[in-house]
Amino acid sequence: MGKYLLKRVILAAVTIWAVATITFVLMNMVPGGPFLSEKAISPAATAALEAKYGLDKPFGERYLTYLKDALHGDFGLSLKQRGRTVSGIIAAKFPVSAKVGGIAVLVSLLLGIPLGVIAAYKRGTTIDSVFSVVATLGIAVPSFVVCTVLMYFLGVKLGILPTLGLTSWKNYIMPVFALSAYPTSYIMRLMRSSMLDVLGQDYMRTAKAKGLSQKVSLFKHALRNAILPVITYLGPMVAYTLMGSFIVEKIFTIPGLGGEFIKAINGRDYTMIMGTTIFLGTFMVFMLLIVDIVYTIVDPRIKLK
């Protein structure tokens, strides 16, 4: 286990380095620059700004400087938000996104898993069909549609939920719903199909022959066997959801990291793009490692080597 972890950490470092390098190269191939959108800057001023942020140096030198600074935990200053460091922006915005996203992850799990189990257990019945239609809708309808429909009816027409900011618990309802619609539906479908597989296994017949109740059979004997695909999906899903969704944050005016991500790309805020990408990459690699460890806990047949 220890050896495995060491190997994974080394691999993770390589992965993150690759992510950083590819992002850096791609970023430099995209036309435009951070200061172009600003009105009427004299060539001298542009040159001065570029010199200040080191953008006048050749590509290779900038890359090496960046890597060196990043290794020391310095992701630089944001090019667009004057005077703020990239790390500072992430530290301020990530908790906001993570809170909304975290609730959405919990909701997806608490709804998706039981609903999937019930759908599998009641396969072929009306309940199964209804769940299946709802799950398909949840996957097919894009989140900006969910957001706007929710906002229009609950926020504007009925006026029962606030439409912007995060000042009270009521503010969380619509964004969480919009964020969790897709993962809930996806988990439900994963759970249903993997549960159907497990329900046909011999050990489920053994459980019944022992005289166990349906509840114990399903939630003790079947669930633990059927949940592996959900755990696999959960790794990247948690990383993405906690990072925040640009669409949901934009529509509900949530000051989260998802918005910053897109804003940075549009504004060619090079340091910010690098910072958020490396942050997401690291988070993702970490989640995948967690998934691997959870695997071994859930299924004793899986050994990490």
Place this chain on the structure above:
Amino acid sequence: MENKYLVNIENERLSFFTPAGEVKALNDVSFKMKEGEVLGIVGESGSGKSVTAYSIMGLTAYPGRLVGGTIEFNGHHINDMSEKEFREIRGNEVSIIFQDPMTSLNPVYTVGNQIEEVIRLHTNKNKHEAKERAKDLLALVGINEPEKRLKQYPHELSGGMRQRVMIAIALACEPKLLIADEPTTALDVTIQAQILELMMDLREKLGMAIIMITHDLGIVASMCEKIAVMYAGKIVEYGTTDDIFYNPKHEYTKGLIKSIPRLDAKEHERLVPIEGTPVDMLNPPAGCPFAPRCDSCMKICLREMPPVTFFGDVHYTQCWLNQKEEFEGKAPEESAVEKGKEASNE
């Protein structure tokens, strides 16, 4: 004297209602078992062996349903029992071991967990007592180092060992009846012998009745007191082991016995297989279901189901050949050749 028998099945009829139509899996199956008796049910795949045994513990798989007859087990009227009442007897008064020990244990729980679970469900033993009992059970079924095994997962044990664990689970609450559904089919021959020996040994010690479902006549010969030969959802012949092996009356039973390899066979002597294929249970024939494969088939066999003929108290069969005196004269010798013609006319 209602409870004289542990199992009393009368005219059980059970059908699977599939999209393609009603599959009559069991047709008028009747048998009785005393406490501690060992009954072997033999027959080919799909003959209804397992379905018969499963129906005693309410394990009939969807879309199967009892459509007639009565089943009594240990004083319970199985026909009117609810799922909740079934749960109380399953694993407790009647338990089962399945064919494939590799897949019958849950891979993600320890052996100990799976044995203790059934003990705690049916008795009021606490966690510690259940663990002690599980350990005793493992020792009883001949597993070494029970303490260590309790903490192991099924994939860490061999096939034979897992079947022993299944037996331990089945015997945990000292059932009155143990159903063994081809318990050795998936095991090596050497392990087979060990498991069968263990089962007989445990039966001596614990005195439970056993229903042994198998297609291996060798197993029933050595283990069982009574044998029911099933074909196409019917018990075509029933009797003591001696009756079946030394005095078989049904052509199917005779065929089965002929198809066993013999130690004293002469050189070049071949095994005699039963020709043909099992009946289509969706469209069962009007007459005897075995008739199309029977070497001694007569016209009446294809038309009408034979009645039961008794030989003594126990031994009975359902075959027209044993009813000869009834229609002798009416139907002069009908040879297999004629039967062939009739079959081709259809």
